[in-house]
Amino acid sequence: MDKKSNFEMIIIGCGIAGASLAYFLAERGMTDILILEREEQPGYHSTGRSAAVLVEFDLVPSLLQLKLLGGRFLRNPPSGFSESTLLQRSGILIMFQGALWEQVRQMIPGLRQSGAVVDILSQEETASMIPVLSPENFDGAVLLPEDGHIDVNELLWGYLRHAKRRGAQLRCKEEVRDIKTDQGRCRGVVTSRGEYSSRWVINAAGAWGGKIRGLVGYSPVQLTAHRRTIITFAAPEGLAVSKWPLVADLSHDLYFSPESAGLMASPMDEDAMEPCDARPDELVVAQTIERLKQLTPRLVPKSITHKWAGLRTFAPDQAMVVGEDPVVKGFFWLSGQGGAGIETSSAVGQIASDLILDGHTKLIDAQVISPARFTA
Ligand SMILES: Cc1cc2nc3c(=O)[nH]c(=O)nc-3n(C[C@H](O)[C@H](O)[C@H](O)COP(=O)(O)OP(=O)(O)OC[C@H]3O[C@@H](n4cnc5c(N)ncnc54)[C@H](O)[C@@H]3O)c2cc1C
Structure with missing residues (x-):
């Protein structure tokens, strides 16, 4: 087993959210990534159980914006991203x-x-x-x-294949049980198999997102x-x-x-x-x-x-929760995907990687999806 225990980025959860972020970070050269997944395989929970459709219609404006961005990627993924078509335009x-x-x-x-x-x-x-x-x-x-069925398996494994090829590591059957903090900042995680230090800890734990944040104190976001x-x-x-x-x-x-x-x-x-x-x-x-x-x-x-x-x-307002925690520095939310996490994954992964690497994004008004909106 690889003994490396110090990473730039630890992603908790390997559903579509964690996988897409790993992909976009790796594409931008940030490859010192460890993805930790409790189950035997990626996508075991919500990601593997969806209706798998792209629906570019929503009453929540930020969700509509993310779906439209996501639709572009599904129709025109980067060359070599997937082995087959990601979107079947079945309507x-x-x-x-x-x-x-x-x-x-x-x-x-x-x-x-x-x-x-x-x-x-x-x-x-x-x-x-x-x-x-x-x-x-x-x-x-x-x-x-122009909308229709998404090949979720191909999308998930497209993200993972490319992220791993660039150096990201995935460890399954390893549960995050604690998060290490020091002076209001994340320092790493404790898992069922050991301890890792990292500069960023990403909360991509799907339904368990609130529990993960609970490891470092009362959560500002109620999922x-x-x-x-x-x-x-x-x-x-x-x-x-x-x-x-x-x-x-x-x-x-x-x-x-x-x-x-x-x-x-x-x-x-x-x-x-x-x-x-x-x-x-x-x-x-x-x-x-x-x-x-x-x-x-x-x-x-x-x-x-x-x-x-x-x-x-x-989240209570149905918009996604993407951004650094307003209280615990280095703790990054990639949560609240609701019923649209597959179709929006490319947009959300890209936005999250922009926010982590640049501190801002041109793709959306980041305040609308920021976890800080619940502490204002
Ligand atoms: C019936 C149904 C229909 C849907 N239809 C659609 C649709 O048509 N289109 C669409 O875009 N979306 C749809 N969705 C929503 C979509 O499935 C979700 O938004 C998306 O899968 C969420 O992805 P995720 O990565 O956040 O969560 P998940 O896929 O649940 O991944 C989170 C992962 O975190 C892991 N984890 C949790 N805690 C820990 C821990 N402590 N340590 C390590 N790992 C941990 C879990 O094991 C899990 O694998 C549907 C959902 C359902 C249930």
Whole structure:
């Protein structure tokens, strides 16, 4: 085993957040990096359980900005970054009803101005595209034809492969249990296998972000993990679903999409819980079927082929938490990715590396995502 125990940068957690930061730091020449992951493999928690889509639409302005930046990378990654295409432009269709539809219609010009490709679809156009939808359940829809499914495995391993090639180290099955501080500054970490010193400690621990900060005192940022469930099932016989976009009904909390040979669906559940290895709850699974019954009865499955759940972790204002801690110097937050950590990972990784190496970034107003906003 490599005995090196002194690093410039220690990243806690090897989900998409930690991996993307390692990549962008290494691309800029900062390669003295150790990534510590408690599980046997990277991406075991939220990163490996997502719906894996790019949706360049959001009511939170900073998230929309990050998604648009992230979309550019997914469509045009640097040459040699990945071995296959990162984004399958299968499309995203989002339906709305009532006041929400009016609000969304007013957002469209701004969305288009910021670079998103957005089509507005009437009830009839939407129902003819997805024939299992009943027009009484929605007033209209937006179609994002340039968005769609992300190859998360390829993205995660693209980040890691290149970061490791440049010198970053990854150690799995090693849990961070304590953080060393001295005179208000991070000095390193204590793990299940030993001690390391470092100038920076990066909190990329996903749902455990609050607990990691708790190791150095009361956290200025309150993160909450919310479970989200997905089920997969066969498509009804005779119905060609493989070319459908992901279809989301934001007025009735349901999305479904082609998945492998069949379909997947989520009731967009948001139960708050302690960080854990999330498992699907049977009541939530039943609720998914119930919602399919109400909104698209033709899709109700005879049986479920697979189900899983993962955690989406949010700060109180739903914006991400990226920046140096306002109290503990050298402790850097890369947290609160919520339901958008995959699609925004390239933007957030780049912003975080700018903030660490230069102290500023041109990509976003860093104050909007800074952890310091909670202490003002
Ligand atoms: C059902 C579902 C659907 C989603 N759909 C989408 C989507 O379509 N598009 C999208 O962009 N996002 C989506 N998301 C959100 C996305 O998955 C997350 O935002 C993203 O994966 C968060 O990445 P992360 O690296 O912060 O967290 P994680 O992937 O959870 O990684 C954190 C890592 O830190 C490790 N860790 C924690 N504590 C320690 C410790 N003490 N020592 C060492 N290691 C530690 C954990 O083991 C874990 O591997 C979805 C999420 C869910 C659950």
